[in-house]
Amino acid sequence: xxxxxxxxxxxxxxxxxxxxEIGAAAETPANIEEEGAIxxxxxTLSDLLSxxxxxxxxxxxxxxxxxxxxxxxxxxxxxxxxxxxxxYEDKGEEVATLTRDAIEKELRSxxxxxxxxxxxxxxxxxxxxxxxxxxxxxxxxxxxxSQRLIKSQSVxxxxxxxxxxxxxxxxxALLAGKGNEEISVFVSHKNNQVVFSSGDRTLVGRLLEGE
Numbered sequence: 001x002x003x004x005x006x007x008x009x010x011x012x013x014x015x016x017x018x019x020x021e022i023g024a025a026a027e028t029p030a031n032i033e034e035e036g037a038i039x040x041x042x043x044t045l046s047d048l049l050s051x052x053x054x055x056x057x058x059x060x061x062x063x064x065x066x067x068x069x070x071x072x073x074x075x076x077x078x079x080x081x082x083x084x085x086x087x088y089e090d091k092g093e094e095v096a097t098l099t100r101d102a103i104e105k106e107l108r109s110x111x112x113x114x115x116x117x118x119x120x121x122x123x124x125x126x127x128x129x130x131x132x133x134x135x136x137x138x139x140x141x142x143x144x145x146s147q148r149l150i151k152s153q154s155v156x157x158x159x160x161x162x163x164x165x166x167x168x169x170x171x172x173a174l175l176a177g178k179g180n181e182e183i184s185v186f187v188s189h190k191n192n193q194v195v196f197s198s199g200d201r202t203l204v205g206r207l208l209e210g211e
């Protein structure tokens with residue numbers, strides 16, 4: 001879980017990470033010579049890539065990931081991709097498409113009230129409840145409570161039929177994302193997961209049990 005999963009597919013590279021509570025994947029266009037998958041140390045690779053601002057070549061060879069650029073060359077040990085847990089088996093049912101503006105304004109105004117105490121999981125999430133006028137958001141740590149309504153006009157698709165509680169960590173990770181794209185929300189009760197999908201990025205979080 002300290003590694004990135006790096007997958008090369010037709011015309012793109014997909015990089016995934018997870019700590020089993022939340023997971024994320026991002027893809028970027030690339031010239032791919034061979035399709036495949038490996039894992040490499042997340043922090044080392046992240047620090048290395050962020051320090052480079054020129055063309056980068058990734059080469060997997062004999063259990064090593066070679067990172068090549070005009071300014072640097074580095075080799076990282078890799079492990080088999082089979083050791084990396086899947087982010088999700090399937091996305092589940094699409095229940096909503098939210099505007100980025102609604103997420104920024106309404107979710108940010110609620111998630112701060114969620115508890116940091118993981119011994120009471122139900123208070124460490126955000127309740128999302130379908131209402132006639134939109135989606136009601138509620139968070140509390142049992143001492144303070146915040147609630148907001150994402151109005152119907154900001155919910156491009158509304159298929160959420162019953163309340164769900166989403167991990168506040170997943171909500172905070174969603175708020176940390178950039179961009180102006182609409183975000184599609186998928187719920188899988190079978191896998192106890194919620195998936196947020198936007199353009200070339202995917203975020204996966206746990207559903208919490210409780211009322």
